[in-house]
Amino acid sequence: MKIEKFVLRKMKMRMKHPFTTSFGTVQDKVFIIVEAYDDQGFCGYGEGDAFEIPWYTEETVESCWHMLRDFYIPRLLHVDFQHPSEVRELLSVYRRNPMAKAAIETAIWDVYAKRMNKPLYQVIGGIRNEVEVGVSIGLQPTSEQLYEKIEQALQNGAKRIKVKIKPGNDVELVKTIRARYPDVPLMVDANSAYTLEDLPLLKELDAYNLLMIEQPLGADDLIEHATLQKELKTPICLDESICSLKDAKTAIALDAGRIFNIKIARVGGIEEARLIHEEASKEGIKMWGGGMLEAGIGRAHSVAIATLTDFTLPADTSGSRHYFEEDLIIPEVVVEKGVIHLPEKAGIGYDVNLDAYERFTTEYLICK
Numbered sequence: 001m002k003i004e005k006f007v008l009r010k011m012k013m014r015m016k017h018p019f020t021t022s023f024g025t026v027q028d029k030v031f032i033i034v035e036a037y038d039d040q041g042f043c044g045y046g047e048g049d050a051f052e053i054p055w056y057t058e059e060t061v062e063s064c065w066h067m068l069r070d071f072y073i074p075r076l077l078h079v080d081f082q083h084p085s086e087v088r089e090l091l092s093v094y095r096r097n098p099m100a101k102a103a104i105e106t107a108i109w110d111v112y113a114k115r116m117n118k119p120l121y122q123v124i125g126g127i128r129n130e131v132e133v134g135v136s137i138g139l140q141p142t143s144e145q146l147y148e149k150i151e152q153a154l155q156n157g158a159k160r161i162k163v164k165i166k167p168g169n170d171v172e173l174v175k176t177i178r179a180r181y182p183d184v185p186l187m188v189d190a191n192s193a194y195t196l197e198d199l200p201l202l203k204e205l206d207a208y209n210l211l212m213i214e215q216p217l218g219a220d221d222l223i224e225h226a227t228l229q230k231e232l233k234t235p236i237c238l239d240e241s242i243c244s245l246k247d248a249k250t251a252i253a254l255d256a257g258r259i260f261n262i263k264i265a266r267v268g269g270i271e272e273a274r275l276i277h278e279e280a281s282k283e284g285i286k287m288w289g290g291g292m293l294e295a296g297i298g299r300a301h302s303v304a305i306a307t308l309t310d311f312t313l314p315a316d317t318s319g320s321r322h323y324f325e326e327d328l329i330i331p332e333v334v335v336e337k338g339v340i341h342l343p344e345k346a347g348i349g350y351d352v353n354l355d356a357y358e359r360f361t362t363e364y365l366i367c368k
């Protein structure tokens, strides 16, 4: 297959509520869409989910735009390849920048699935057409607001609750949630806000029967995570630390975490995510699909990857309406009793809502 044209779009969607983590607050979701048009007239969509500010990883919307426009599109345009798994190799001459790579690679997977006339989740090896989901709750201004969000999530059938923590807003927070909801499947995510100096505090979290502690230490702190895991009963889940298959292998060798949160965006695409899944499965690492506050297209890709065999824990992917008044796909992603049912249509399985799509576009570039 050949891609004869790419279109890059910069998009902006207002989120219903600000999302706050230990690193900062996102209110406007600014992101990139890649459209890939093949030689048979199929169009595939991918989403670039770096933030505007490099606080979750080092990439930004602008850095992704630059990588896509100046390197990845010229590298892939008019090139003949058999299968989207080859894109990983074709882009490997360029170092890192996984979110930019994922944006274009996922678009090519979507085109390929449409050519095969099969749903993407089946083409990538998914084994189920529904995915259990939990919810990720950002830091809230008051505990009342936090309880309100938890209450809402439980009413909607969320399979587990994840709350963000940061220094000064951690053990006491978890203690009060546990007192109120003794049996709720609960986990915390620190987004790298701690160091090993916080060991005594992190050990206190062991008392609250958490499913896992997500990314307590720095993205580069694999050795430190291994030291911490030895001290904790609660499993550590790695997020920011796993940006490639190589990172996954190192983490496994060090026993730096027993669970992986897998985001296609963070690891550079579907193929890298599949390889990590294969490796982690062999080693008994549990997995689940993470989220990037995606709009519909990225959300569809994230749900598809969560259908792989060993994604056995609830994913972070909420429905479109959780974050946005209006999404850019039809139908929107819907969660019913904590489950997303995957569409059986070819490709990502959702159509672009052209009206909303144009309204959310702030800039575009045609490359052919």
Ligand SMILES: O=C(O)CCC(=O)C1=CC=C[C@@H](O)[C@@H]1C(=O)O
Pocket (backbone or CB within 6 Å): 021, 056, 136, 189, 191, 239, 290, 291, 292, 293, 294, 316, 317, 318
């Ligand atoms: O998309 C979702 O619902 C998950 C949101 C979420 O928890 C995160 C999204 C993006 C960066 C982080 O803030 C965070 C995470 O660390 O998983």
Ligand SMILES: [Mg+2]
Pocket (backbone or CB within 6 Å): 189, 191, 214, 215, 239, 240, 261
């Ligand atoms: Mg996380």
